Amino acid sequence: xxxxxxxxxxxxxxxxxxxxxxxxxxxxxxxxxxxxxxxxxxxxxxxxxxxxxxxxxxxxxxxxxxxxxxxxxxxxxxxxxxxxxxxxxxxxxxxxxxxxxxxxxxxxxxxxxxxxxxxxxxxxxxxxxxxxxxxxxxxxxxxxxxxxxxxxxxxxxxxxxxxxxxxxxxxxxxxxxxxxxxxxxxxxxxxxxxxx
Numbered sequence: 001x002x003x004x005x006x007x008x009x010x011x012x013x014x015x016x017x018x019x020x021x022x023x024x025x026x027x028x029x030x031x032x033x034x035x036x037x038x039x040x041x042x043x044x045x046x047x048x049x050x051x052x053x054x055x056x057x058x059x060x061x062x063x064x065x066x067x068x069x070x071x072x073x074x075x076x077x078x079x080x081x082x083x084x085x086x087x088x089x090x091x092x093x094x095x096x097x098x099x100x101x102x103x104x105x106x107x108x109x110x111x112x113x114x115x116x117x118x119x120x121x122x123x124x125x126x127x128x129x130x131x132x133x134x135x136x137x138x139x140x141x142x143x144x145x146x147x148x149x150x151x152x153x154x155x156x157x158x159x160x161x162x163x164x165x166x167x168x169x170x171x172x173x174x175x176x177x178x179x180x181x182x183x184x185x186x187x188x189x190x191x192x193x194x195x196x
Contacts, residue, residue, distance in 0.1 A: 006064045011115070012052035020118040023148040027179065029055075029063035030112045034175035036065050037108065041101040041170070048099030050107035051088045052114065086130045087120045091162050094131055102164035105171050109159035112175075116148060117141040121160075135162070149182035 009017075011029075021029065033055065040047060047065070054067035080086050080094060090106035093099065113121040119141070122133040133139075138160055140153055155177040161167050168174040 003066060006056045006058050006061060006066065008056050008058035008061075008064075010053050011055040011057060011063070011111070014057055015052060015114065015118055020145055021115045023116070023145050026112060026115040026145075027175075029057065029115065030108065031172075031175045032063040033065055033108060033111070034171035037101070037104050037171040041104070046099040046101060047104050048093070048107075049085075050104050050111060051084060052111060053084065055111070080127070080131075083127055083130070086127045087122055089134065090164070091134055092164055094134065100164065101170065102167050105159055105167050105174055106164075108171055109156050109174065112152075113140065113156055116144050116152070149178050151181035152178045154178075154181060 014021075020026075033050075037047070037050070047067070049067040050065065054065060056064045056066060058064055079096070080089050088107040088110045090103035093103055097103075110121050121140075122130050124130045124133055138157060140156060144152060155174060158177075159167050159174045168177070
């Protein structure tokens with residue numbers, strides 16, 4: 001397997017060493033990753049390997065998703081036995097279905113929540129408990145970094161839907177939605193006061 005060398009820490013290393021990203025940092029990174037995913041999906045590749053240890057934060061290139069070759073070498077529909085994989089696995093993958101653009105979007109939403117909170121969204125001590133958390137009621141973090149639009153929760157709820165068809169049409173639309181919704185409701189005085 002030959003991949004381009006990308007200089008920089010992985011997202012997992014960045015989170016472990018420095019904690020959550022700011023909203024601006026997370027928004028930039030997630031937009032770059034979404035464009036990369038849509039590029040791969042448009043050419044028939046579904047990764048099934050979107051997680052922080054496969055994301056490199058390069059000073060020159062921005063957020064780069066790696067692990068493509070390793071993901072493509074795995075048999076589709078195999079049981080989820082790796083804890084790191086389990087943290088980002090969409091409900092349909094637990095049923096043995098192969099990765100899809102929709103399941104990659106679900107994983108990207110998990111990554112965005114982790115970028116902003118510093119913790120894996122579905123973290124639990126065992127794989128069985130992680131599985132239960134994916135299938136249970138979605139519990140988003142109680143607080144987000146300063147400047148994060150509250151509409152992030154609307155975007156995450158849709159991208160993390162248990163039903164693939166209810167998610168966004170593509171990863172880029174998911175990545176752009178929080179900022180678009182924030183702009184559209186910027187003048188909503190009643191909603192701003194309610195949130196405050």
